[in-house]
Amino acid sequence: MPARELVVIGGGPAGLSAAIEAKKLGVEDVLVIDRESEPGGILKQCIHPGFGLHVFKEELTGTEYAERQITEARDLGVEIMLDTMVIELTADRRILAVNSSDGLLELKAGAVILAMGCRERTRGAINIPGYRPAGIFTAGVAQYFMNVEGYIPGREVVILGSGDVGLIMARHLALEGARVKSVVEIMPYPSGLIRNVVQCLQDFDIPLLLNHTVVDIHGRDRVEGVTIAEVDQQKKPKLDTARHIACDTLLLSIGLIPENELSRMARVEIDGITGGPVVDQNMQTSVEGIFACGNVLHVHDVVDWVTIEARVAARGAAGFLRREKARRASTVQVTAGEGLRYVLPQKIDLGGELEETQKFFMRSLRPMDRARLLVRSDKGVVMSRTLRSVRPSEMISIKVKREILEQKGHLEISLHEGSERGA
Amino acid sequence: MVDVVVIGAGVVGCMIARDLSRFDLDVVVLEKEDDVGCGTSKANSAVIHAGYDAPPGTLKAEFNVRGDAMFDELCEELDIPFRRIGSLVVAVREDDMKELKKLLERGRDNGVSPLRIIGRSELLELVPNITSKAYAALYAPKAGIINPFELTIALAENAAENGVSFRFNSPVVDIGAGEDGALVVRTPHETYRSRFVVNAAGLFADEISRRAGAEPYTITPRKGEYLLFDKAYSDLNVVVFPTPTKISKGILVCPTIDGNLFIGPNSQDVEDKDDTSVTSEGIDEIIRGAKELIPDLPLGKVITSFAGLRAVSDNNDFIIEASRKVKGFVNVGGIQSPGLSSVPAIGERVVEILREEGLELKEKGDFRARRKRIPAFRELTNEERERLIQRDPAYGYVICRCETVTEGEIVEAIRRPVGARSLDAVKRRTRAGLGRCQGGFCSPRVIRILSRELDISPLQVTKGGKGSEILMGRTKEFIEPDGDHHAS
Numbered sequence: 001m002p003a004r005e006l007v008v009i010g011g012g013p014a015g016l017s018a019a020i021e022a023k024k025l026g027v028e029d030v031l032v033i034d035r036e037s038e039p040g041g042i043l044k045q046c047i048h049p050g051f052g053l054h055v056f057k058e059e060l061t062g063t064e065y066a067e068r069q070i071t072e073a074r075d076l077g078v079e080i081m082l083d084t085m086v087i088e089l090t091a092d093r094r095i096l097a098v099n100s101s102d103g104l105l106e107l108k109a110g111a112v113i114l115a116m117g118c119r120e121r122t123r124g125a126i127n128i129p130g131y132r133p134a135g136i137f138t139a140g141v142a143q144y145f146m147n148v149e150g151y152i153p154g155r156e157v158v159i160l161g162s163g164d165v166g167l168i169m170a171r172h173l174a175l176e177g178a179r180v181k182s183v184v185e186i187m188p189y190p191s192g193l194i195r196n197v198v199q200c201l202q203d204f205d206i207p208l209l210l211n212h213t214v215v216d217i218h219g220r221d222r223v224e225g226v227t228i229a230e231v232d233q234q235k236k237p238k239l240d241t242a243r244h245i246a247c248d249t250l251l252l253s254i255g256l257i258p259e260n261e262l263s264r265m266a267r268v269e270i271d272g273i274t275g276g277p278v279v280d281q282n283m284q285t286s287v288e289g290i291f292a293c294g295n296v297l298h299v300h301d302v303v304d305w306v307t308i309e310a311r312v313a314a315r316g317a318a319g320f321l322r323r324e325k326a327r328r329a330s331t332v333q334v335t336a337g338e339g340l341r342y343v344l345p346q347k348i349d350l351g352g353e354l355e356e357t358q359k360f361f362m363r364s365l366r367p368m369d370r371a372r373l374l375v376r377s378d379k380g381v382v383m384s385r386t387l388r389s390v391r392p393s394e395m396i397s398i399k400v401k402r403e404i405l406e407q408k409g410h411l412e413i414s415l416h417e418g419s420e421r422g423a
Numbered sequence: 424m425v426d427v428v429v430i431g432a433g434v435v436g437c438m439i440a441r442d443l444s445r446f447d448l449d450v451v452v453l454e455k456e457d458d459v460g461c462g463t464s465k466a467n468s469a470v471i472h473a474g475y476d477a478p479p480g481t482l483k484a485e486f487n488v489r490g491d492a493m494f495d496e497l498c499e500e501l502d503i504p505f506r507r508i509g510s511l512v513v514a515v516r517e518d519d520m521k522e523l524k525k526l527l528e529r530g531r532d533n534g535v536s537p538l539r540i541i542g543r544s545e546l547l548e549l550v551p552n553i554t555s556k557a558y559a560a561l562y563a564p565k566a567g568i569i570n571p572f573e574l575t576i577a578l579a580e581n582a583a584e585n586g587v588s589f590r591f592n593s594p595v596v597d598i599g600a601g602e603d604g605a606l607v608v609r610t611p612h613e614t615y616r617s618r619f620v621v622n623a624a625g626l627f628a629d630e631i632s633r634r635a636g637a638e639p640y641t642i643t644p645r646k647g648e649y650l651l652f653d654k655a656y657s658d659l660n661v662v663v664f665p666t667p668t669k670i671s672k673g674i675l676v677c678p679t680i681d682g683n684l685f686i687g688p689n690s691q692d693v694e695d696k697d698d699t700s701v702t703s704e705g706i707d708e709i710i711r712g713a714k715e716l717i718p719d720l721p722l723g724k725v726i727t728s729f730a731g732l733r734a735v736s737d738n739n740d741f742i743i744e745a746s747r748k749v750k751g752f753v754n755v756g757g758i759q760s761p762g763l764s765s766v767p768a769i770g771e772r773v774v775e776i777l778r779e780e781g782l783e784l785k786e787k788g789d790f791r792a793r794r795k796r797i798p799a800f801r802e803l804t805n806e807e808r809e810r811l812i813q814r815d816p817a818y819g820y821v822i823c824r825c826e827t828v829t830e831g832e833i834v835e836a837i838r839r840p841v842g843a844r845s846l847d848a849v850k851r852r853t854r855a856g857l858g859r860c861q862g863g864f865c866s867p868r869v870i871r872i873l874s875r876e877l878d879i880s881p882l883q884v885t886k887g888g889k890g891s892e893i894l895m896g897r898t899k900e901f902i903e904p905d906g907d908h909h910a911s
Binding site for chain 2: 035083085087096098099100101102103104119120122123124125127129130131132133134135138140141144145146148149150151152153154155175176177178215216217220221222237248249261264
């Protein structure tokens with residue numbers, strides 16, 4: 001079985017960023033395996049701008065962002081194996097992959113970086129009643145058809161869910177001459193970025209109906225319309241508010257799910273909230289030598305953060321490859337308290353490498369105009385910050401000083417509405 | 424002039440066609456949809472019942488027990504998976520025991536064996552997470568599970584290999600008697616003269632019978648809704664029924680042959696024979712029902728919901744007989760549960776009826792009973808995979824990542840006799856798109872392959888037949904030139 005030094009599974013922005021960084025850190029043999037015919041992952045279909053402001057300090061389209069990374073990776077000598085599907089991964093880092101030219105490939109990796117990204121939630125996950133005709137697409141699939149294949153999925157469109165891909169698609173469909181009749185969101189606030197609500201809906205006079213959902217899909221062969229209704233506080237549709245919207249297409253932008261089938265195969269511990277692996281500050285999972293970054297770990301709002309996270313994973317993997325054996329010392333558990341959905345990384349390995357400050361990523365449970373973020377250790381509150389216009393769609397990041405982490409024990413981060421400290 | 428026209432390419436029609444293909448006959452199957460098995464055959468509980476449900480003396484009882492006994496050999500010949508995992512009817516309420524004893528007795532009258540009542544401890548061994556209220560169960564260890572559309576497709580393929588002709592998009596619009604005593608069957612595009620017509624039109628069998636001037640009866644569509652769960656969340660290995668009520672066997676919790684878990688069906692008479700819509704009340708009902716058996720269902724891991732329609736006849740039994748009014752016309756109607764379990768016995772009986780009615784049956788010398796399934800990459804050993812990829816590199820290219828379906832399998836599904844011509848048809852033959860992402864990853868790729876293999880534009884590729892085209896145009900096609908530019 002051929003031995004490879006570092007194998008990165010997935011050649012999207014996370015995988016490419018990690019591979020580039022690993023090369024720069026001196027890892028000689030870096031192999032990226034991707035199942036598609038071109039690297040770049042989901043960025044290949046992101047022809048809109050808004051990428052790269054943090055990493056490249058200029059605004060790029062998704063495809064430009066990918067292009068730069070692909071070029072850099074190839075210049076640095078990263079090997080990218082395409083049209084190849086990894087079908088097995090074990091905890092001792094054996095990889096089974098398949099493609100048409102080599103058949104089955106078995107590899108033994110010194111370290112593995114998981115960068116498989118995420119998939120879209122489908123209709124089944126939220127049990128929308130009605131028929132199952134043609135014309136129901138997840139927003140990302142519709143985007144693929146339009147931007148990669150050059151086909152339009154529909155002329156009269158309703159979009160369920162206000163995730164970013166759905167918002168981007170609303171604008172794109174409008175520009176293509178399709179009519180986007182409504183974006184329907186079950187929550188009282190949009191789930192995508194504010195800038196996308198403004199630029200993709202408001203600028204195109206596309207109505208956003210908050211506290212609404214689709215309660216029925218009509219049409220046996222092709223979608224002929226949907227029934228929408230307002231929901232009450234328990235998210236139950238109020239049937240007296242039901243109304244019909246004629247359309248030929250329903251796009252779903254109802255969330256993304258980290259794709260961790262391979263991680264589970266390797267017995268990597270999965271966080272029930274993020275849907276991705278539990279990691280330490282080096283993005284190392286519960287399985288030694290297996291690291292994770294990008295949307296496989298938690299769903300990101302902006303690709304730049306993916307790149308930054310992937311660099312951390314690459315440093316972790318490079319460090320792991322240099323050492324004979326990982327030092328696993330005591331760990332600090334980091335948990336999300338009130339007001340937060342999750343915090344990442346979930347643990348700090350005090351035996352591992354520690355920077356002067358450690359960055360934590362988190363998402364709020366609900367929008368807050370003004371909020372107090374508190375970090376508590378076993379000794380009480382050790383840090384606090386005031387935040388403005390917190391949105392669940394936008395990642396919050398904070399830096400915590402090393403001294404605080406070295407106090408050991410347990411760390412809880414929480415978010416409290418208003419400027420005063422919560423009770 | 425043909426010998427037999429079979430109306431309907433559901434599991435019943437395909438079984439009859441396959442049984443007739445043993446003989447030196449011209450057989451044509453007419454199907455209104457774009458593929459085989461598009462009605463009741465594709466959306467049902469997929470259980471081969473032991474045969475204790477139907478009252479002794481009914482056709483249901485007789486054909487269920489006979490059919491069940493024929494399944495092992497049939498599935499072996501057709502190379503399709505069939506597992507006798509056993510079924511349980513679980514007693515929860517006090518009176519349920521009375522019902523279990525009645526079913527046990529009925530089962531013995533019908534000739535079902537083995538069949539016994541087990542207590543809670545044995546029940547717990549079979550289903551560790553069964554409700555704490557369950558105290559006993561009727562256990563039929565030989566009840567089986569199967570993939571009903573795979574069965575239908577295999578039967579059709581085998582029939583076609585043995586000379587049966589399948590005509591799709593061919594609804595029967597008229598049946599009448601010709602001058603020479605033959606029956607004349609008309610579809611919108613074709614006319615067939617045939618000595619015999621077998622009506623296996625499922626939900627529409629009553630309309631076909633009426634159109635032919637044969638005995639009148641009514642088929643009522645009775646809807647059943649289902650929820651299907653992600654494969655990763657099931658270790659159930661037995662079919663779990665509640666104690667039945669008068670109208671239905673109740674909402675069950677059951678593994679599929681492919682390893683998913685499903686719950687359902689409820690039971691609701693509907694007006695419309697095409698009403699396979701899922702309702703929120705229905706979903707609530709089946710969740711409630713299933714939780715009475717297994718309270719800790721992984722409800723967050725539902726990947727899809729669907730509904731099927733049972734074809735319920737007036738007398739609540741199968742109608743399998745030659746018409747006394749129209750010479751040469753044979754009705755096979757009202758095939759609802761245990762219809763799937765009865766299918767091999769129904770085929771056998773229909774051949775017998777045709778013989779009695781004067782069809783001469785001469786066995787073909789070159790009948791091939793065996794059919795090979797499409798190799799399923801996900802189920803093969805690594806050595807088998809290597810060999811397959813060496814033979815055809817398309818088996819090394821994974822198209823559906825959830826179910827690990829390769830391009831080779833999809834191409835094979837399209838090129839076979841009675842091949843796939845739509846996304847759903849590919850899904851039913853290969854499982855591409857049946858997994859947790861429900862086609863998100865693979866559907867654009869499958870569309871590309873269908874377009875290439877069938878030599879049609881991607882715009883013509885459908886989800887499941889005409890009218891269900893997936894894409895609506897090329898980009899830039901819809902943009903209306905605005906006034907200013909137009910003027911310049």
